[in-house]
Amino acid sequence: MGAQQVRDGFVALYGAEPDGVWSAPGRVNLIGEHTDYNDGFVMPFALPHTTVAAVSRRTDGVLRLHSANVKDTAGTAGGVVELRLDALAPESDRNWTAYPAGVFWALREAGHPVTGADIHLASTVPTGAGLSSSAALEVVVALALNDLYELGLQRWQLARLCQRAENVYVGAPTGIMDQTAAACCTEGHALFLDTRDLSQRQIPFDLAAEGMRLLVVDTRVKHAHSDGEYGKRRAGCEKGAALLGVDALRDVPYDGLDAALARLGDEEEVRRLVRHVVTEDHRVERVVSLLESGDTRAIGPLLTEGHASLRDDFRISGPELDLVVDTALEAGALGARMTGGGFGGSAIVLAEAGDADAITKAVEAAFAAAGFTAPRTFEAVPAAGARRLV
Ligand code: GLA
Numbered sequence: 001m002g003a004q005q006v007r008d009g010f011v012a013l014y015g016a017e018p019d020g021v022w023s024a025p026g027r028v029n030l031i032g033e034h035t036d037y038n039d040g041f042v043m044p045f046a047l048p049h050t051t052v053a054a055v056s057r058r059t060d061g062v063l064r065l066h067s068a069n070v071k072d073t074a075g076t077a078g079g080v081v082e083l084r085l086d087a088l089a090p091e092s093d094r095n096w097t098a099y100p101a102g103v104f105w106a107l108r109e110a111g112h113p114v115t116g117a118d119i120h121l122a123s124t125v126p127t128g129a130g131l132s133s134s135a136a137l138e139v140v141v142a143l144a145l146n147d148l149y150e151l152g153l154q155r156w157q158l159a160r161l162c163q164r165a166e167n168v169y170v171g172a173p174t175g176i177m178d179q180t181a182a183a184c185c186t187e188g189h190a191l192f193l194d195t196r197d198l199s200q201r202q203i204p205f206d207l208a209a210e211g212m213r214l215l216v217v218d219t220r221v222k223h224a225h226s227d228g229e230y231g232k233r234r235a236g237c238e239k240g241a242a243l244l245g246v247d248a249l250r251d252v253p254y255d256g257l258d259a260a261l262a263r264l265g266d267e268e269e270v271r272r273l274v275r276h277v278v279t280e281d282h283r284v285e286r287v288v289s290l291l292e293s294g295d296t297r298a299i300g301p302l303l304t305e306g307h308a309s310l311r312d313d314f315r316i317s318g319p320e321l322d323l324v325v326d327t328a329l330e331a332g333a334l335g336a337r338m339t340g341g342g343f344g345g346s347a348i349v350l351a352e353a354g355d356a357d358a359i360t361k362a363v364e365a366a367f368a369a370a371g372f373t374a375p376r377t378f379e380a381v382p383a384a385g386a387r388r389l390v
């Protein structure tokens with residue numbers, strides 16, 4: 001999405017130049033799923049798909065919002081939504097406007113003097129595809145306000161505020177991965193993030209240089225986090241931590257997993273959740289060490305193992321996601337797994353560059369044969385995190 005185009009859209013709507021233009025990316029998660037609200041490890045990277053915002057300050061307590069992506073029933077561009085900052089209330093808005101409004105709410109709750117804005121947005125991040133369109137929307141607004149109001153907040157602090165906007169204002173109990181990915185990822189790297197203290201390491205991730213490709217397959221099955229299943233998994237993990245007497249499941253060591261499972265006795269559902277989280281944290285650490293030692297192909301089986309764990313223990317996959325993974329592996333992929341929150345959304349496939357097209361075709365054919373909506377596949381190359389464009 002071009003900065004100029006979004007700037008022009010702003011001028012057409014509001015009749016003046018914006019103070020600036022910012023962007024924030026969607027993400028895929030390479031490995032480390034449903035570990036972030038367990039204080040564990042994740043490894044996302046930014047996509048070239050971005051949400052771009054042209055923004056000007058206002059001083060009268062009014063927030064005006066417009067998105068080029070939102071169409072009204074007649075199919076034309078939707079109107080400008082006008083909100084009063086002093087009337088913002090958690091869980092009062094079920095529309096897309098809750099995300100940017102939630103950022104204002106979270107900043108004001110934290111005592112930051114934001115007094116309004118005119119905002120025009122346009123996004124290429126697919127929605128409902130598990131690629132963090134919500135976090136891109138939150139983070140682009142937070143970064144713009146941080147600059148325009150000279151708040152002096154660091155990237156990780158913006159991520160925390162955006163997570164609060166999503167958890168409390170929007171009402172979706174997500175972890176911190178997506179907002180941190182949008183705020184902190186850098187081009188050419190995957191972000192190894194410890195979600196307990198947000199310490200991070202940028203891991204070089206250049207598959208093309210090693211003759212590989214990473215495909216993202218959007219199954220077109222829409223997922224939604226506020227739907228309840230995500231919250232149930234989160235609550236089950238918290239129950240597991242409480243039963244085991246630890247702050248978070250991250251504190252259960254991998255070599256203490258069997259003992260922990262034994263202590264959980266006949267709590268079968270909690271046992272499965274705990275097993276996933278503890279083995280997944282371990283997989284992230286193994287992927288990091290393989291990448292750092294240059295053994296990139298060897299991460300494939302770990303991705304596939306992660307998928308089996310999400311499917312069988314965490315139980316958040318689905319027929320379409322499983323079909324992508326099974327078909328890709330049969331067609332010669334090095335590894336494949338669902339990515340993101342689950343219950344639909346996208347899968348990732350790691351493949352030798354020369355096999356990627358045949359794998360894409362095999363997945364398309366399998367979807368057609370199963371009567372599923374045609375998936376959308378694109379290659380993911382680690383792109384830049386949130387930044388000011390103009
Ligand atoms: C969603 C949430 C994240 C994380 C993932 C699963 O993307 O927003 O916080 O929990 O699901 O790893």
